[in-house]
Amino acid sequence: MPKTTIKPIVKQLKELPATAICGNDISSSCLYVxxxxxxxxxxxxxxxxxxxALVLYLFRKIYGEVVGAIPLNGGAYNALLNTTSKSVASLAATLTILSYMATAVISASEAMQYAHGLLDNWPVMITTIILLFLFMSVTIMGIGESSRVAVVIFVFHLSSLIILSLFCGWFIVNNGLGIFNKNLxxxxxxxxxxxLFFGxxxxxxxxxxxxxxxxxxEEQQRGVFRKTLRNMWVIVSVFNPLMAFLALAILPIPEVKLHQEALLSHLGLKAGGSWLSFLISIDAALVLSGAVLTSFVGxxxxxxxxTLDRILPSFLLKRNKKGSTYLIAFSFFLLCTSVMLITKGRLEALAGVYxxxxxxxMVLFGIGNILLKIRRKNLPRPERSNWIALLLAIGMVILALIGNAIMNPAYLNVFIEYFIPTMLIVVIMLNRVFILKLILNIILYFFRPLERSVRRLHAGILRIINKINEQEFVYFTKDDDVATLNKVMLYIKRNEHTRRLKIVAVLKENEKISETLLSDIEVLDREYPDVKLEFIQMExxxxxxxxxxLSKQWNLPINFMFIASPGDHFPYRIEELGGVRLII
Incomplete structure (x- = not known):
């Protein structure tokens, strides 16, 4: 059985840190959207x-109902897991992981691109990997440390946007809406x-x-989740349209297109001067870095x-003293770094995946809400989404998918290139027992015809081994002590393949064997159970x-007979014994 992993109790997040972790990602969107x-x-x-912003408002209720009913980590995966099958839920999980991977890599790279604009000779590729490593380390330190870093970035970012908005507003007050009217x-x-559709x-x-x-x-305090949804919606509803409006009121559209890579920085330059442009560039680098942290936490x-649902290997659940699953963060870091190295920093293709x-x-989460209403309608939940609003929200996201496919048809091919290998890993894990059984059946199919031959060969080899081991040996003893007899046994074990040994004592008339010798032989018989000892005494x-x-009587070659080294009074020369072996 797999080892049970008990999740340690960690300090749960309040509204600000929880909002900051997810808010850095969504609030950074105004830099490019x-x-x-x-x-x-x-x-x-x-x-x-x-x-x-209207569509996102509809999704507030959708997320609130689903997560309120099933307040477990996993997002769309968790919603579908509890309403459909693990296979369908894994589809959502795969898409989410791909989204996080693309977000982390693109955000880290863009953050370092902004830093490169501030500092000459800034090595973008290396510093991007260092940034990914840094936020992996912060994640491993625990959700508490992650939230502190996120809060600092989040507050600085919102402050920067407010400052930019105020200076842009003052610029419009002084210069009027002439540029905006021209753009209109x-x-x-x-x-x-x-x-409007493509926009x-x-x-x-x-x-x-x-x-x-x-x-x-699960890392948030009770009731905080719905507040994070509200806060993110407010940020998107205010700043994203506002930044677009301010840009159209201050910059001609051709100029916007010319500076689309760093529009807000250029907007700051126009409205407040180089210092404001510098501030926005620093803010961009920081908040995009914060989006990397969001990806790691998510x-x-x-x-x-x-992993708890046994879709991924259980070793990923190993925790450090802080209670964080460090192997997950490390694996995600390796994934992002490998993508950086494979693409050589040219990340345009990842936009399609993202x-x-x-x-x-988003679509799958909406579908999860539909299934929750139908299949888990009695499950208590703090709020419920309206059916019309739910279907409208899903339809709007599908329209956005279609629009992006029309605008960038190449995105679909790139997405498939990343999606298929990732999904393949999940499918293998989901069906690993079936796959292992299939491999076993294939092996049996090809090797069963050889089974009979292998068995015959196996039996033949065993017979040869047994025949070799059945060869009998003889040791002639004369009141040897147990130490000497043990040396005999060790010699035979190390040098001969046998399971049978005769210990022979040749006695003169009226001579008796000592009780000690008999006792010693019994000891050896117990000590060497794999060798059958037979004691024979003869006159x-x-x-x-x-x-x-004896050689003729026992059908035993003389060289299979052993003696200890004879003394000076032994009446025969060694060569007269016909080949008896001296072993001690």
Whole structure:
């Protein structure tokens, strides 16, 4: 039976640290989603982002109902595990892990890209791996340490966004909305509907991280989870549309497209000068690093749940003194590092994995909510989502998936390249007993025709071994003590293949064997149970004639007869004995 792992009691997170861990990921989205949405929706980007905020509001109830009913780590995996089968739940888990992997690698790399912009000769590849290692170490130190780091980054990030918003607002007060009006008057490619649709599809990436809180709900205090959902929704609803609006009010759209890689930093330069641009760049590097921490914490909670459900190997549940599953964090670090090295830091392809995986997880979570309502309707829960809102939310995410597939058809191929190997590992673990039985049957199928031959060969070899071991040997004794007899036995064990030994004492007329010798032979018989000892005493004179007689009588070669080294008074020369062996 597998060893039972008892999860140690750890200090549970309050509202701020819990929000910070998942909030760093979702709040960092304003660094890239504003420019990305403007790229597709143009002057209507802020409207697309408001629609995303509406969709996220619907998902607040969905997540609240599912996790409230089943408050266990695992997110979409946990929802489907308790409403469908382990195989279906594993699909959600695989997608979530891929999403976390892509988030961690992209965020770490982007953070170091921002640092590279601040410092010349900054080695992006090496420092990205160092950053991943750093947050692996923080995760291993425990959820408490992780939350402290997350809170510092989170507070600094929100403060930076507020400062940027205030300076941008002051800029607009002084310069008016002329640029915004010019942007509004620009022609739209296609139609307004298309612009809003593709802008919405791109903007949906701005809510990545919303699912993270559900993956470490067991580490949160009672009632905190729903507050984290509310807080993340407020952040996304305020800052993402606001940043897009401010960018459109201060920068012409062509200029936005020119600086889309670091839009907020450029916005800070326009509104407040180089110091504000520098502040936003530092903030970007920090909060993107915080998103890496979110990935480590989220994947640790999810993987731990999967391991407890025997989908992944049980050794991953080993804990350190802090109570953290350090092997999970280390394995995730190795995965992310390997992806960095394989892609050589060119991470554009991972955007496809990130996009499809994250949106698919959102859809599966919604499906989990539907199944929870149908199959677990009597399960108590703190809140319930509305059926219409639930179906609308799922439909909107599916639309976003379709939109991203249309905008970036190559993403699907890249996603499949990563998804299939990852899912294959999970499928193997889920069906490992069946696979092992299949391998066993294949082996039997190919080797059964040889079984009879192997058995005959086996029996033949055993007969040869037995024949060799059945060869009898003789040792002639004359009042030898137990130490001498033991040397005889050791010699035979080391030098001869036999299980039979005759110990022969040749006595003269009226001569009797000593009781000590008989006792010593009994001791040896017990000490060497694998050698059958036979003690024989006979009258006569030990010499060449007797040796030849016994050799013929027992059908035993003379060289299989042993004696101890004779003394000076022995009446025969060694060569006269016909080949008797001296062994002592």
């Amino acid at each position: 504003s420019s990305l949405t403007i790229l597709y929706a143009g002057q209507y980007a802020w409207i697309s982002l408001l629609i995303v 008057s620009l022609p739209v490619q296609g139609s307004v509907t298309n612009a 919405f599809s791109a903007a949906m990436l701005g809510i990545s991280g919303f699912e993270s809180s559900a993956n470490f709900v 994947v640790s909670g999810l993987t731990e749940r999967m 996009t499809i995986a994250f949106l698919s997880v 006569g004179e030990f010499g060449p004639k007797l040796i030849k007689k």
